[in-house]
Amino acid sequence: MxxxxxxxxxxxxxxxxxxxxxxxxxxxxxxxxxxxxxxxxxxxxxxxxxxxxxxxxxxxxxxxxxxxxxxxxxxxxxxxxxxxxxxxxxxxxxxxxxxxxxxxxxxxxxxxxxxxxxxxxxxxxxxxxxxxxxxxxxxxxxxxxxxxxxxxxxxxxxxxxxxxxxxxxxxxxxxxxxxxxxxxxxxxxxxxxxxxxxxxxxxxxxxxxxxPREADLDARVVELARSRVRLVDAFDAERRRIERDLHDGAQQRLVALTMTLGLARLDAPPGPLADQLAKAHGEAGRALEELRELIHGIHPKVLTDHGLAAAVDDAADRSAVPVDVRLVLPGRLPRAVEAAAYFVVCEALANVARHSGADRAEVTGGHGDGRLFLEVRDDGRGGAEAGAGSGLTGLADRVSVLDGRLSLSSPPGGPTLLRVEIPCEWTERFA
Known part of the structure; x- marks a missing residue:
């Protein structure tokens, strides 16, 4: 050698x-x-x-x-x-x-x-x-x-x-x-x-x-953090691309199929053929609804077009538990921040509906001192844990990539409070 x-x-x-x-x-x-x-x-x-x-x-x-x-x-x-x-x-x-x-x-x-x-x-x-x-x-x-x-x-x-x-x-x-x-x-x-x-x-x-070993380690940590941010950005971009392809491709074809079946149903004489067309029309309608829900779960278009506040309002309207929203955001934040905050709110509201037994929930938040802060509160039974199948562990990792923090307070008997803080600055301010 x-x-x-x-x-x-x-x-x-x-x-x-x-x-x-x-x-x-x-x-x-x-x-x-x-x-x-x-x-x-x-x-x-x-x-x-x-x-x-x-x-x-x-x-x-x-x-x-x-x-x-x-x-x-x-x-x-x-x-x-x-x-x-x-x-x-x-x-x-x-x-x-x-x-x-x-x-x-x-x-x-x-x-x-x-x-x-x-x-x-x-x-x-x-x-x-x-x-x-x-x-x-x-x-x-x-x-x-x-x-x-x-x-x-x-x-x-x-x-x-x-x-x-x-x-x-x-x-x-x-x-x-x-x-x-x-x-x-x-x-x-x-x-x-x-x-x-x-x-x-x-x-x-x-x-x-x-x-030096310490400086090399610091450089590796910095590069690792940057690579994680790049991966999150790439993941969000891919989600937006899939949502766009489904919305502009498969969903439009399914809408056309539903309309065609509806017209055929109207023109068909009463009998077994009309019954089968009605059944197919109903199945196509349900498939369209499921596809719309899937698209919304991947990356809602309202989040891309109108920002976090509008997307949270939309998520609250679709929640099984009544939700009061008080979110003051007079502008747009970085896309990665908006996406992370939105999915945390959606997962929190889903947990409220599935596990808390709450009668009402509340989403509040805003932006101040260079940070976005959000709180999701419910009046349920409490006792929630972030790692007990709640789905918040992965979202906490995603928030940490953005140098943010996610904390959960849920004593037995309630109330449950989920708080998110993410450092960020405005990308666009509204008048």
Missing amino acids: HPRNVWRALSAPGYLLSAWPWRAVAYLVTGALAGAVTLVGLVVAVALGSVLAVVVVGLPILVLTALAGIPVARSERHRLRLVDRDPVPVRHRRQPPATGPWPWLTTRLRERATWRELGFALLFALLLWPVDALVVATALALPLATVATPLLMATVGDGEEAKVVKLWTVTTWPTAFGAAVLGLLLLALGAYALGLTAGARAALTRVLLGT
């Missing part, structure tokens, strides 16, 4: 004969070059921005300098693949509220990751790249110069003497070849030193530019 990073390669046999020492050299050399370029770019940008700040032109340059860590971090994540094949978890980036350079700029400047990456860019430009260059020079230059001692003695010293890295003089060939052997040993040790340095640099980069 091939090592995934230079750390594991160091402990594996055959490290010196593998590509990992060369990859470590490439990582450190490109790091030294990139760090020098970063230092020059930052110094030039800060100096130019400071000089031109008196004529306002320099202020945008200084602001853009604060974003210098973003390209540096992206480049470092790509360079990291030289010595570490495992992907670096990228920090979660917020989406700008609108398109255009200004929303993007303000969003980036408010993110902690932007300033963390700027700090890494400064560390990289001021400290890390000189260390990379020093290690490469020490681990390669000294051993290679020592290995080249016989060659230097034969060419530069005319076979009489050679200076090894200007530190000591070699005057005999045995000593020169001994220095070459020593250089090979130092080169092997240097290869390990380069691997250790590259591994340490890669680990530091991963820590500074990667996503």
